[in-house]
Amino acid sequence: MNELELSGTGLDNVFTIELNGSKRIITKSLVTAASGEKIIRSGSEEYRIWNPFHSKLAAILLKNAVIPLMKDSAVLYLGAANGTTVSHVSDIVPDGTVYGVEFSPRAMQDLIHVSTRRTNLIPILADAMQPGSYRNIVPEVDIIYQDVAQREQARIAVRNGEMFLKKGGFLVLIIKSRSIDVNRKTRDVAACEIKLLEGYFEILGFIDLEPFHSGHVAVLAKRT
Amino acid sequence: MQIRTWFGVFELTGDRIDSVELVPKDTDLITGLLLEEPLLMRGKVACTDLRDLAVEYGFVDSGDEYDRLLHELNIELVKKQMALAVTPDRQVIAAVEALDDINETTNILSERLKEWYMLNHGETRLRGVELANHILNTEYACGGQESISSFASSLIGLYETRSSIEKSLKDNMEALAPNLTNIAGYILGARLLSIAGSLEKLASMPSSTVQVLGANNALFKHLKGKAPSPKHGVIFRHPFINSAPKKLRGKIARAVASKISIAVRYDCYSGQLRKEFEGELEAKVTGIRKKNFPKPGKSRY
Ligand SMILES: C[S@@+](CC[C@H](N)C(=O)[O-])C[C@H]1O[C@@H](n2cnc3c(N)ncnc32)[C@H](O)[C@@H]1O
Numbered sequence: 090m091n092e093l094e095l096s097g098t099g100l101d102n103v104f105t106i107e108l109n110g111s112k113r114i115i116t117k118s119l120v121t122a123a124s125g126e127k128i129i130r131s132g133s134e135e136y137r138i139w140n141p142f143h144s145k146l147a148a149i150l151l152k153n154a155v156i157p158l159m160k161d162s163a164v165l166y167l168g169a170a171n172g173t174t175v176s177h178v179s180d181i182v183p184d185g186t187v188y189g190v191e192f193s194p195r196a197m198q199d200l201i202h203v204s205t206r207r208t209n210l211i212p213i214l215a216d217a218m219q220p221g222s223y224r225n226i227v228p229e230v231d232i233i234y235q236d237v238a239q240r241e242q243a244r245i246a247v248r249n250g251e252m253f254l255k256k257g258g259f260l261v262l263i264i265k266s267r268s269i270d271v272n273r274k275t276r277d278v279a280a281c282e283i284k285l286l287e288g289y290f291e292i293l294g295f296i297d298l299e300p301f302h303s304g305h306v307a308v309l310a311k312r313t
Numbered sequence: 314m315q316i317r318t319w320f321g322v323f324e325l326t327g328d329r330i331d332s333v334e335l336v337p338k339d340t341d342l343i344t345g346l347l348l349e350e351p352l353l354m355r356g357k358v359a360c361t362d363l364r365d366l367a368v369e370y371g372f373v374d375s376g377d378e379y380d381r382l383l384h385e386l387n388i389e390l391v392k393k394q395m396a397l398a399v400t401p402d403r404q405v406i407a408a409v410e411a412l413d414d415i416n417e418t419t420n421i422l423s424e425r426l427k428e429w430y431m432l433n434h435g436e437t438r439l440r441g442v443e444l445a446n447h448i449l450n451t452e453y454a455c456g457g458q459e460s461i462s463s464f465a466s467s468l469i470g471l472y473e474t475r476s477s478i479e480k481s482l483k484d485n486m487e488a489l490a491p492n493l494t495n496i497a498g499y500i501l502g503a504r505l506l507s508i509a510g511s512l513e514k515l516a517s518m519p520s521s522t523v524q525v526l527g528a529n530n531a532l533f534k535h536l537k538g539k540a541p542s543p544k545h546g547v548i549f550r551h552p553f554i555n556s557a558p559k560k561l562r563g564k565i566a567r568a569v570a571s572k573i574s575i576a577v578r579y580d581c582y583s584g585q586l587r588k589e590f591e592g593e594l595e596a597k598v599t600g601i602r603k604k605n606f607p608k609p610g611k612s613r614y
Contacts (some may be wrong), residue, residue: 164544195397196394197391197395198395201388201391201392204384204388205388207380208384211383211384211387212387212388212391213387213391214391214394214395222351224351225352225353225355226354226355226387227352227355228355228356242532302358311454
């Protein structure tokens with residue numbers, strides 16, 4: 090197999106590559122990929138293809154946003170679901186830890202599978218609305234990534250930010266406009282949610298996730 | 314001051330550690346403790362990271378072992394939490410839905426077995442498990458007929474599975490919902506739970522809804538696409554209703570539904586068996602029958 094030409098993205102372990110004429114985003118596998126995963130090999134390394142249509146974080150990165158994920162970052166991931174995105178975050182922070190909070194037992198079933206092979210990924214079965222319930226498990230973190238697709242998203246971010254995010258720490262908040270107010274436009278809802286964050290976070294900007302995820306906006310913020 | 318962590322209890326005076334009582338290095342035991350109490354799993358005690366303390370006090374040999382153990386522990390903890398979340402009503406719902414599937418399958422397979430048998434032996438009045446047993450007992454297998462006897466024994470296996478599911482369903486229903494089971498029987502009771510989704514949901518439904526549960530295809534999701542949706546609620550399989558004259562069935566169904574509602578509420582919120590419910594319902598149904606079909610000779614004239 091010939092060496093492929095990987096381009097850096099400014100993030101450790103994340104690269105882009107030209108594949109059949111289109112740009113793909115990939116992460117360097119921390120553990121050998123599970124069967125069924127799309128991978129590419131270059132030299133002796135294995136990389137997992139990251140689908141921006143399935144993962145909002147991949148979409149954010151493809152839109153050239155700067156997210157300070159380091160290889161030793163501690164990340165609190167709220168709404169870990171079946172672990173698709175979480176597994177890539179775990180690839181990105183091989184020397185750090187990802188705490189994946191999820192409250193649906195069904196989704197947790199899959200997340201357990203993903204976590205078992207990844208020692209830097211800690212699954213937590215809990216309601217993100219009640220951060221006190223996992224206070225004994227999660228330490229101070231560098232980044233909170235939140236994608237819970239439910240009402241009260243800003244409130245969840247504030248509560249978790251206050252409890253776990255270090256000063257100057259980074260928040261990525263995915264706002265699904267429809268889950269807050271069906272009648273208002275995506276941007277309006279985002280603007281409104283941002284208001285709720287003020288006082289706790291400095292808003293750095295927001296990123297429309299079109300065309301990958303319509304009706305979704307990512308808010309980037311820093312804990313003040 | 315005392316700080317309780319996942320691997321031991323620290324006694325402190327200010328920032329000085331006076332003593333540590335280590336927990337046995339047993340994942341099962343520690344997750345059990347964690348279910349009861351949020352023992353500290355991260356951060357510092359006496360300005361020292363828990364990870365370093367665990368090595369220093371000999372709970373683990375290295376930081377790597379600490380990380381591995383902590384990871385394993387978190388996964389075991391979540392698995393235990395999930396096992397606890399599998400409530401008894403979800404168990405009986407799974408069982409009754411499996412029964413429905415098995416019934417449907419055994420019917421299809423019985424028909425097939427009978428046709429196959431008649432191909433070689435002509436008419437028979439045996440069917441189902443009897444025919445299957447007959448085939449196996451008469452050494453039908455000899456003479457190149459292994460296929461049909463293996464088919465027959467699979468069918469018998471399914472019937473046996475069905476009895477064992479039925480038996481455990483009965484036990485589980487009697488434990489979970491004694492009043493419902495008493496009034497509706499364990500199969501119909503479980504089926505109502507399955508359509509409602511949970512004991513609590515069934516308990517919160519008005520009895521008029523209980524009466525038509527399952528009448529609507531969308532509600533009766535389990536059989537969707539498999540069978541035509543029943544015109545009446547599943548409650549019409551209750552013996553009081555299906556044995557009644559057609560024109561009384563609606564009235565009796567209302568009485569049965571109303572008693573079932575009360576029974577389920579007792580199951581959900583008190584758990585006590587109220588034996589008298591059964592007699593009350595019987596009296597009510599007898600009353601309805603009498604009023605509408607008075608003894609011949611008396612009311613005619
Ligand atoms: C849109 S999905 C997340 C997808 C995931 N981030 C990915 O990209 O792979 C939202 C998830 O958040 C979970 N969720 C919603 N509200 C929650 C809460 N209050 N606490 C924990 N998890 C929650 C849901 O169960 C669901 O799995």
